[in-house]
Amino acid sequence: MAESGKIDPMHQFAIEPLFGTDHLSIGGFNIAFTNSALYMVAAAVVLWIFVVGGMKRELVPGRWQMAVEYMTGFIKSLLIANVGEGGKKYIPYVFSLFMFILLANLLGLLPLGLVGLHPFTFTSHFTATGVLAIMSFSIVLAVGFYKHGLHFFSLFVPHGTPALMVVPLFFIELVSFMVRPFSLGLRLFVAMTAGHVLLKVLAGFVINSANASPALGLTVGAASFILMIGISALEVLVAVIQAYVFALLTSVYINDAENLH
Amino acid sequence: MPQIAQIAETYSSQIFWLLLTFGFVFFVIGLGMVPKVQATADARDAKITGDLDAAKAAFARADEAEADYRARDAESRAAVQASLAKAKVEAAKASEAKLAAADADIAGRINAAEARIKAATDAAMAEIETVAADAARDMVARISGVNASEDAARNAVKAALAHG
Numbered sequence: 001m002a003e004s005g006k007i008d009p010m011h012q013f014a015i016e017p018l019f020g021t022d023h024l025s026i027g028g029f030n031i032a033f034t035n036s037a038l039y040m041v042a043a044a045v046v047l048w049i050f051v052v053g054g055m056k057r058e059l060v061p062g063r064w065q066m067a068v069e070y071m072t073g074f075i076k077s078l079l080i081a082n083v084g085e086g087g088k089k090y091i092p093y094v095f096s097l098f099m100f101i102l103l104a105n106l107l108g109l110l111p112l113g114l115v116g117l118h119p120f121t122f123t124s125h126f127t128a129t130g131v132l133a134i135m136s137f138s139i140v141l142a143v144g145f146y147k148h149g150l151h152f153f154s155l156f157v158p159h160g161t162p163a164l165m166v167v168p169l170f171f172i173e174l175v176s177f178m179v180r181p182f183s184l185g186l187r188l189f190v191a192m193t194a195g196h197v198l199l200k201v202l203a204g205f206v207i208n209s210a211n212a213s214p215a216l217g218l219t220v221g222a223a224s225f226i227l228m229i230g231i232s233a234l235e236v237l238v239a240v241i242q243a244y245v246f247a248l249l250t251s252v253y254i255n256d257a258e259n260l261h
Numbered sequence: 262m263p264q265i266a267q268i269a270e271t272y273s274s275q276i277f278w279l280l281l282t283f284g285f286v287f288f289v290i291g292l293g294m295v296p297k298v299q300a301t302a303d304a305r306d307a308k309i310t311g312d313l314d315a316a317k318a319a320f321a322r323a324d325e326a327e328a329d330y331r332a333r334d335a336e337s338r339a340a341v342q343a344s345l346a347k348a349k350v351e352a353a354k355a356s357e358a359k360l361a362a363a364d365a366d367i368a369g370r371i372n373a374a375e376a377r378i379k380a381a382t383d384a385a386m387a388e389i390e391t392v393a394a395d396a397a398r399d400m401v402a403r404i405s406g407v408n409a410s411e412d413a414a415r416n417a418v419k420a421a422l423a424h425g
Contacts, residue, residue: 014263015271029273036271037278044282044290051294057301059308069302072295091299092291100286125264127275132283193264 007207009200013124013193036122043103043122050099071099075247082251086258090251093139097132098247105192105239109232123242124192126185133185136250140180144257155260184249191242195235202228393418 017032024032054061054068061069075095079087101123108121122128144152156173157166205224210217394414401409 010262015267015275017274025273026277029277030270031277032271032274033278034271034274036275037282040278040282044286047286048290051290051298054298055294057297059305061301061305065298065301068298072299073302076299092295093287095295096283096287096291099290100283122275122279125275127264127268127272128279131276131279135283189264 007200007204009197009204012118012120012196012200015125035118035120036125036128039104039107039120039122040128042107043100046103046107047099071095078247079251079254082248083255083258087251087254090139090254094247094251094254097136097250098243101132101188101246102240102243105243106236108192108196109235109239121192121196123188124196126189129185129188130181132188132246133181136184136246136253137181139250140253140257143254147258148260152257152260155256180249180253184246188242188246191238195231195238198231199228199235202231390415390418390422393422 015034015036017034018038019033021033024030051068053064056062056065058065072091072095075098076088076091079090079094083090104123105121108119108123110119112119144155148154153170156170156177158169158173161169202224206217206221206228209219209221209224394411394417397418398409398411398414401407401414
């Protein structure tokens with residue numbers, strides 16, 4: 001992998017077992033508690049704290065309750081807009097998905113390096129995003145076949161298709177359907193990875209240029225640092241947008257399963 | 262790229278912990294807590310729409326009451342006017358009747374008075390005849406020395422009075 005001096009921009013994605021759990025395993029499969037797992041637990045705990053704060057169930061909500069209800073209301077309107085009234089029953093799943101990814105993205109951006117910790121973004125691993133994508137895709141398949149049976153295959157033949165085109169179109173639509181879990185999982189993984197690599201490369205520029213000479217440090221280093229500020233803000237935006245895109249596409253796919261076309 | 266380089270050692274741990282944590286998030290938070298939060302928000306929305314509906318209904322009832330009041334007002338006005346007109350008609354009739362009675366009374370009194378005047382006139386005429394007959398007998402006696410009978414004198418006076 002690309003090395004810039006002694007700083008490896010890919011090292012941030014390395015998974016390391018923590019607390020000596022290297023060889024923890026179930027049925028021969030390693031389940032070491034890694035830094036990645038730590039951030040998954042952190043995202044779950046932070047989300048739990050966030051939602052618990054909104055459980056006061058007051059008629060006139062406080063700020064915290066308002067924030068939690070805003071998030072559930074946001075997911076509700078997302079589902080109603082994309083799926084219709086039948087989409088309300090997916091609120092728990094899409095809310096969990098959206099908030100879990102959002103918190104994972106944001107927690108991975110926290111500047112914990114300043115206090116010597118190593119922030120980790122598990123959504124930059126396709127093993128994690130892939131599981132989430134396959135989960136969403138499985139729900140789509142399960143709901144589609146449960147609600148429509150074999151009629152679900154009519155999803156692959158749009159209305160008004162000429163008879164001659166039915167077979168080729170069926171396969172094209174089938175391929176585009178089967179690609180969904182990959183695009184869903186890879187999009188999140190790529191967006192997170194790219195942003196973090198970019199930040200680390202620029203940070204390497206700052207450090208290496210400053211180490212090389214003061215003149216370089218004040219020109220290249222300062223310019224890179226200013227650029228990093230902007231990109232950090234952009235990364236926060238990307239963290240939110242990617243979580244939103246994941247939830248949005250999941251609800252769009254659920255719409256296919258619920259209502260066909 | 263550790264994502265690919267480490268995949269063999271880490272995939273099972275990644276999948277295990279992700280399923281565990283996301284399972285907690287979905288079952289405890291998503292299924293356990295989110296519906297309650299949503300129910301609170303829905304209850305609030307329902308309360309707001311309910312209150313608005315109640316206010317609208319109250320408005321409608323107020324409008325109804327006003328219309329009712331106006332109708333009853335118009336009704337009682339009409340009733341009052343009707344009884345007023347009736348009273349006027351009755352009063353006019355009563356005064357007409359009284360006027361007629363007074364007229365009849367006055368006419369009766371005038372008739373009686375006229376009759377009395379006629380009687381008096383007749384009596385006076387009769388007296389004048391007697392007086393004239395006496396005077397005529399006196400004049401006849403003084404002029405001719407003949408004593409005219411009372412009947413003759415009276416007849417002569419009657420004839421003279423009749424010829425005017």
